[in-house]
Amino acid sequence: MASIDIAHERNATATADASARPHLAGLTRPLLMEALKQFGLPDNQLRMRAGQIWNGLYNRGFTDFERMTTLSKELRGKLAEAFDISRLEIVTEQKSVDGTRKWLLRLPSGIPGVPGPEVETVYIPEEGRGTLCVSSQVGCTLTCTFCHTGTQKLVRNLTAGEIVGQILVARDALGEWPDGGRNSEDRLITNIVMMGMGEPLYNFENVRDALEVVSDGEGLSLSKRRITLSTSGVVPMIERAGDEIDCMLAISLHAVDDETRNKLVPLNKKYPIAELLEACRNYPGVSNARRITFEYVMLKGVNDSLEDAKALVRLLKHIPAKINLIPFNPWPGSPYECSDWEQIEKFADVVNRAGYASPVRTPRGRDIMAACGQLKSETVKARASERFKEARADA
Ligand code: SAH
Numbered sequence: 001m002a003s004i005d006i007a008h009e010r011n012a013t014a015t016a017d018a019s020a021r022p023h024l025a026g027l028t029r030p031l032l033m034e035a036l037k038q039f040g041l042p043d044n045q046l047r048m049r050a051g052q053i054w055n056g057l058y059n060r061g062f063t064d065f066e067r068m069t070t071l072s073k074e075l076r077g078k079l080a081e082a083f084d085i086s087r088l089e090i091v092t093e094q095k096s097v098d099g100t101r102k103w104l105l106r107l108p109s110g111i112p113g114v115p116g117p118e119v120e121t122v123y124i125p126e127e128g129r130g131t132l133c134v135s136s137q138v139g140c141t142l143t144c145t146f147c148h149t150g151t152q153k154l155v156r157n158l159t160a161g162e163i164v165g166q167i168l169v170a171r172d173a174l175g176e177w178p179d180g181g182r183n184s185e186d187r188l189i190t191n192i193v194m195m196g197m198g199e200p201l202y203n204f205e206n207v208r209d210a211l212e213v214v215s216d217g218e219g220l221s222l223s224k225r226r227i228t229l230s231t232s233g234v235v236p237m238i239e240r241a242g243d244e245i246d247c248m249l250a251i252s253l254h255a256v257d258d259e260t261r262n263k264l265v266p267l268n269k270k271y272p273i274a275e276l277l278e279a280c281r282n283y284p285g286v287s288n289a290r291r292i293t294f295e296y297v298m299l300k301g302v303n304d305s306l307e308d309a310k311a312l313v314r315l316l317k318h319i320p321a322k323i324n325l326i327p328f329n330p331w332p333g334s335p336y337e338c339s340d341w342e343q344i345e346k347f348a349d350v351v352n353r354a355g356y357a358s359p360v361r362t363p364r365g366r367d368i369m370a371a372c373g374q375l376k377s378e379t380v381k382a383r384a385s386e387r388f389k390e391a392r393a394d395a
């Protein structure tokens with residue numbers, strides 16, 4: 001499939017903004033008030049000023065204090081000297097033939113002259129909804145054998161500001177701020193999935209704070225029911241996620257026996273299937289109205305037999321569950337093949353007959369490597385080959 005590539009290497013080689021000013025995006029309201037207190041605002045102004053800045057950041061999408069005209073000119077100037085509210089840098093933007101969009105974003109490195117690491121964010125428009133797939137880490141410490149991100153070592157956790165920042169960039173690009181002429185009822189980003197690069201439960205506090213900001217009713221205002229956190233199964237953090245984040249949960253199950261899951265999701269050796277499912281049964285807030293999604297990647301000859309399908313249904317019998325079958329998305333050098341379509345349909349039939357509706361997820365944005373588990377980015381490879389060429393030229 002051909003892609004419409006609207007990539008523009010915008011400052012791709014420019015050095016990162018190593019601004020020493022703390023960034024305000026992603027601070028929860030109490031943390032924002034604390035930052036303003038440290039800055040020197042009197043206690044009796046903190047709530048109001050934080051509210052005004054919050055409105056500027058999350059309802060208006062301002063990236064410049066000058067536009068926050070509810071604050072005095074003098075205060076705007078002082079805030080601009082003390083704090084950063086700029087956007088993450090877009091390195092490239094790609095658009096798939098199916099409308100999926102992918103942004104490669106550069107994070108600050110914190111070191112002058114050194115370009116920061118990159119993450120990817122994907123927007124998937126569908127009938128009646130639009131889902132933004134957000135990254136939580138650059139790379140991943142886990143090494144799931146079917147996942148492209150898993151081949152990239154963890155570079156670092158994203159800050160809460162960088163997690164929220166992905167949504168702000170997407171809103172800019174989609175023209176979703178009120179100034180873009182859209183009314184707030186008519187939203188383009190209706191759902192958030194923490195299914196980009198990284199394991200969100202290994203960056204717990206930042207993910208929690210970011211999602212608190214995202215779901216704040218006086219800001220971006222995305223309900224927790226429309227936010228899904230996907231985990232490979234970090235059992236000890238699942239209960240905490242329910243208590244402190246309280247969003248929808250997705251579990252990357254992918255196999256019905258420990259032997260197979262150990263190979264696909266090596267974290268299973270630490271937290272085997274029985275323990276994982278026990279944590280799901282106890283997930284705070286789980287009910288028939290708030291089901292847990294179990295993701296199951298379809299790998300030819302590995303986990304796709306009808307016996308596996310029956311075992312999957314048996315395994316999830318006593319858990320309020322949805323099942324999401326994901327056709328495997330290949331990446332260069334990946335050691336698996338996607339199950340044949342016929343086999344996926346037979347597998348889905350078994351799952352359907354057990355009462356689970358429309359379980360197969362249509363792959364989106366495959367032509368721009370934006371589908372599940374493909375994120376790592378061509379860029380990393382491209383950069384490596386550029387460096388190789390440069391090294392050869394120097395030699
Ligand atoms: N680390 C988290 C979230 C990011 S991965 C997790 O593992 O759940 C998001 C989803 O994409 C997970 O279900 C993951 O198993 C799946 N995935 C990874 N690589 C894939 C691939 N190549 N094809 C299809 N799905 C994949």
Ligand code: SF4
Binds near residue numbers: 198
């Ligand atoms: Fe990390 Fe999730 Fe990929 Fe596994 S599937 S390597 S946990 S991003």
